[in-house]
Amino acid sequence: PETITIQELANRMSERGVDVIKLLMKQGQMHKITDVIDADTAQLVAEELGHSVKRVAESDVEEGLFDTPGEDDHLVSRPPVVTIMGHVDHGKTSLLDAIRQANVVSGEAGGITQHIGAYQVVAPNGAPITFIDTPGHAAFTAMRARGAKVTDVVVLVVAADDGVMPQTIEAINHARAANVPIIVAINKIDKPDAKPERVRSELLQYEVQVESMGGETLEVEVSALKRTNLDKLLELIALQAELLDLKSNPDRPAEGTVIEARLDRGRGPVATVLVQRGTMRVGDIIVAGSQSGRVRALLDDKGANVTSAGPSFPVEVLGFAGAPDAGDRVAVVESEARAREITEYRERLKRDKAAARGAGAGRSLVEMMS
Numbered sequence: 001p002e003t004i005t006i007q008e009l010a011n012r013m014s015e016r017g018v019d020v021i022k023l024l025m026k027q028g029q030m031h032k033i034t035d036v037i038d039a040d041t042a043q044l045v046a047e048e049l050g051h052s053v054k055r056v057a058e059s060d061v062e063e064g065l066f067d068t069p070g071e072d073d074h075l076v077s078r079p080p081v082v083t084i085m086g087h088v089d090h091g092k093t094s095l096l097d098a099i100r101q102a103n104v105v106s107g108e109a110g111g112i113t114q115h116i117g118a119y120q121v122v123a124p125n126g127a128p129i130t131f132i133d134t135p136g137h138a139a140f141t142a143m144r145a146r147g148a149k150v151t152d153v154v155v156l157v158v159a160a161d162d163g164v165m166p167q168t169i170e171a172i173n174h175a176r177a178a179n180v181p182i183i184v185a186i187n188k189i190d191k192p193d194a195k196p197e198r199v200r201s202e203l204l205q206y207e208v209q210v211e212s213m214g215g216e217t218l219e220v221e222v223s224a225l226k227r228t229n230l231d232k233l234l235e236l237i238a239l240q241a242e243l244l245d246l247k248s249n250p251d252r253p254a255e256g257t258v259i260e261a262r263l264d265r266g267r268g269p270v271a272t273v274l275v276q277r278g279t280m281r282v283g284d285i286i287v288a289g290s291q292s293g294r295v296r297a298l299l300d301d302k303g304a305n306v307t308s309a310g311p312s313f314p315v316e317v318l319g320f321a322g323a324p325d326a327g328d329r330v331a332v333v334e335s336e337a338r339a340r341e342i343t344e345y346r347e348r349l350k351r352d353k354a355a356a357r358g359a360g361a362g363r364s365l366v367e368m369m370s
């Protein structure tokens with residue numbers, strides 16, 4: 001049910017809390033300032049005090065922002081988005097670095113490749129693959145908790161000399177919960193004490209049955225250090241992507257997810273955004289969480305300016321008024337007024353939730369117009 005604390009109600013009307021309490025008392029209700037009242041009571045109180053009331057439902061603001069199924073009739077293939085997970089020190093970062101370097105043309109190798117938290121590489125068959133470079137399990141869980149499904153494939157890195165460890169199991173569970181297929185990369189096979197067979201049979205205990213054990217989970221033995229089988233890994237990812245038949249409509253206003261965001265001294269708020277549907281363009285009006293802005297510039301993972309970014313394309317977005325949060329969903333909206341409406345509503349909702357938590361009750365959806 002819609003509720004509001006007396007304090008918040010008073011704040012919105014710029015009235016004193018004590019006056020609200022007195023008014024309620026006259027109507028036979030005894031309350032403290034931290035008490036929660038329902039929206040109908042709040043409306044009566046507000047009108048009694050000479051305010052006009054506009055009640056806003058969540059659906060008025062959020063509906064149509066993300067879910068507009070009928071619109072997605074023009075679906076075209078999009079690159080897979082891959083997250084690398086695995087136990088501490090099993091070689092996630094080394095593998096990502098090796099993949100990226102193997103893909104950077106030699107002239108660029110010594111140059112400055114900007115770190116934007118996500119990047120695209122090209123598989124041997126020419127298919128682009130997007131890697132998300134924030135493989136922390138906490139980040140993955142946080143994004144899922146916010147309803148952001150960004151990953152299509154999880155590459156599970158297991159060190160051949162160490163085997164299945166607690167965070168390996170955690171990663172398996174994360175991938176399962178998100179219903180994302182796993183590709184097993186048995187890493188460090190260059191090591192003399194590598195036991196890839198042991199890894200395979202250990203994985204069986206967690207119901208991950210790789211192909212060589214008669215299962216369907218794709219697998220590859222790699223060495224990030226010696227750069228062994230990196231192409232094979234990319235091929236498997238491209239193959240898995242084909243099986244998933246990933247599609248998205250590029251011809252619609254962009255939607256995506258904030259992978260990371262920060263306040264840059266020179267450039268202001270900078271957000272790495274993974275575009276998931278539609279195409280984002282310079283000049284677009286965007287909202288993410290309670291932040292909004294107009295896209296001033298888009299940069300790809302090499303730091304080069306681009307004018308647009310389509311599905312599965314990671315870009316740095318300049319132009320937000322403030323830094324959004326990682327995991328926030330991004331949408332392009334039609335006007336600044338609409339952007340303001342959404343962000344103001346979300347700001348208020350955030351405050352209400354905090355207030356209601358303080359008062360131990362549900363959220364409020366009552367807006368006061370003076």
Ligand code: GTP
Nearest residue numbers: 087088089090091092093094187188191223224225
């Ligand atoms: P965290 O981020 O701490 O969870 O670790 P990580 O999984 O990113 O592992 P990282 O890439 O930092 O590698 C851990 C150690 O393993 C480093 O000393 C790497 O040099 C080493 N290492 C990674 N891959 C290989 C490999 O293929 N062979 C060998 N011999 N060593 C490797």
Ligand code: MG
Nearest residue numbers: 091092093094
């Ligand atoms: Mg690492």
